Amino acid sequence: MEEWGENLFKVLERKELAPTEYEILVDAPRIAKKAQPGQFVILRIDEQGERIPLTVVDTDKEAGWVRLIFQVIGKSTAQLATVMAGEALMDIVGPLGKATDIENYGTVLLVGGGVGIAALFPIVKGLKEAGNHVITILGAKNAELLILQDECAEYSDELILMTDDGSVGQKGLVTQAMEEVFQREEISMAWAIGPSIMMKFCTLTAQKYDVPIYVSLNPIMIDGTGMCGGCRVTVADSIKFACVDGPEFLGEEVDWDEFVNRMQQYRPEEMMANDRYEKQVSSNG
Secondary structure (H helix, E strand, C coil): CCCCCCCCEEEEEEEEEECCEEEEEEECHHHHHHCCCCCEEEEECCCCCCCEEEEEEEEECCCCEEEEEEECCCHHHHHHCCCCCCCEECEEEEEECCCCCCCCCCEEEEEEECCHHHHHHHHHHHHHHCCCEEEEEEEECCHHHCCCHHHHHHCCCEEEEEECCCCCCEECCHHHHHHHHHHHCCCCEEEEECCHHHHHHHHHHHHHCCCCEEEECHHHCCCCCCCCCCCEEEECCEEEEHHHHCCEEEHHHECHHHHHHHCCCCHHHHHHHHHHHHHHHHHHC
């Protein structure tokens, strides 16, 4: 695990992938050597910064960088979006969380929605490299918000695109595409990563066809080490922590109503922090 330390972590590259969605490559050679699909890091921008959990999208063990993708949804991610190539983050710790159980299952189905596609991609890549027949479904509101299409296509035997407005691929929801795949293919295992409501209905769809499906509960994580208790979830009628017991769990075992409700738990505080940050930026600009 990369230790907290005095050395800053340099941002090697930074680009905007879509409106409010950004990618950064960070120099973190020790993390790059150890990170596996499904794992994440915790970063802080500066001494006053909030701990931000982000899935490791990709790594280069030789060059020593990790690839991170995030969406601006509040104060901390808005601030992270202002960090440019050549600047540095104060610290990063990782890899954290349990890695995806990668093996040759046969034919697998992977479903990603919105910025959740960033967390899905390393699993797509890992499963393909393990010899699976990979079918990938990606969904977004529109073509502009659909990320990593080319990367997922490279490691998928079949790629299906779904958008709410039909601006690319088919018009409709990812669950519609799942139904079509389940009706024509024998799927051994499935994964779904995206908004909580999407993962809930992907789980219900997979259950109709008796296909085990894993979901990632990373959106609820805060501290990332199990110490704060903020990511408590009920899985198989027992309390789990998304950061240390997951972030992946079998979808059919998740208490989805509780999870969706708890995702809103800190919304007022998040809005207040974002409002203060926007006023600060405005006053300084």
